[in-house]
Amino acid sequence: MLSGIGNADDLKKLGIPVVCHLPGVGQNLQDHLEIYIQQACTRPITLHSAQKPLRKVCIGLEWLWKFTGEGATAHLETGGFIRSQPGVPHPDIQFHFLPSQVIDHGRVPTQQEAYQVHVGPMRGTSVGWLKLRSANPQDHPVIQPNYLSTETDIEDFRLCVKLTREIFAQEALAPFRGKELQPGSHIQSDKEIDAFVRAKADSAYHPSCTCKMGQPSDPTAVVDPQTRVLGVENLRVVDASIMPSMVSGNLNAPTIMIAEKAADIIKGQPALWDKDVPVYKPRTLATQR
Incomplete structure (x- = not known):
């Protein structure tokens, strides 16, 4: 060993x-840690209706018959990377948009029409460890990820929440935008945002x-x-x-x-390599966008 x-x-x-x-x-x-920012949707266009038994059958039959429809996608096609603040030389926050509400990693059905963003820092500074629990290979190891153990990671998650709220407030989403479900409009101060992140952050499964x-x-x-x-x-x-x-x-x-x-x-x-591969550089480091 x-x-x-x-x-x-x-x-x-x-x-x-x-x-x-x-x-x-x-x-x-x-690992990548992330949180879900959830917004109620004012129109019946999310995956909430897909949970109905008859609708599930129709989705499954369409996929089996034609490989099309809601069953032919993971519904996470829309995403993006941004720089969290001025001075950051490369995109360090990732977004995934989902036209649904995820609760407990999908183990709990959606409660209403809603959409959400999965968002988290790409270069977290918290470092953990793992070790064997016993000599039995069937026993799970002891894993200590030490999430949010640095002030940098805490501050980055505050920015994740604030920037996501800014995106959801854009005019293009106005026809669909209901109330904020998570964290909720009552969560505003840095201290409140930090508490929300600690309570709701999940692994993105990138150990x-x-x-x-x-x-x-x-x-x-x-x-x-x-x-x-x-x-x-x-x-x-x-x-x-x-x-x-x-x-x-x-x-x-x-x-x-x-x-x-x-x-x-x-x-x-022999090693494969390309000459003059472009590397992202922000137009200016003095501004976030």
Whole structure:
């Protein structure tokens, strides 16, 4: 076992022999945290009506028959990235718009016609860890993400709420805009917004960085730039855990890219690269937009 998922002494107490001591294993846990800002919709055009039994059957039959209709989409096609404030050099807040109301990760049916935005910072500064609970591989590990443990992350979430409210207040949404359902118009001060975020923030399911890539001289590195586990022969890690830090977006495409790059390394293929790839630069750092 690689130590680090709990230190070497912890593993020995669990009766697990330590093959290679890599303190970085299980450390440096990073994830995207997000909140839902929800607005009532004044027209019956959201997914609320799709919950009715007959409507569900019709949606399913249309998809099975023609691969079209409401069942042919995840309904999260609309999104975007913005800079949270002046001085930020790259977009650091992500939005996903959904024409529905999500409650408890979708385990609770929607209560009314509504729409919402999933919003959260892309480069959170809170860092957590995980370790083994026992020697039984069926037992869940101990995971401590340390969400919102830095003042930077708390301030970024305040901006997430305020900027989302600004977007929802735009004239284009006026024909559909009902009352704010979450956090609610009574939540206004920074202290109230902070309490709302702590009560309602959820993982965006982007855990990563617990087997970070780095040079052998880095005591926290777990794999080298060729994805090989340091100090262990014939073992690689090829997934989101080898990211040294969180990416500014969803993990799916970057993880596919990591896998394709690792496959080329293993096969000895030359590196692929393009010349003069444009990199985003804001028109000015002095303003947020």
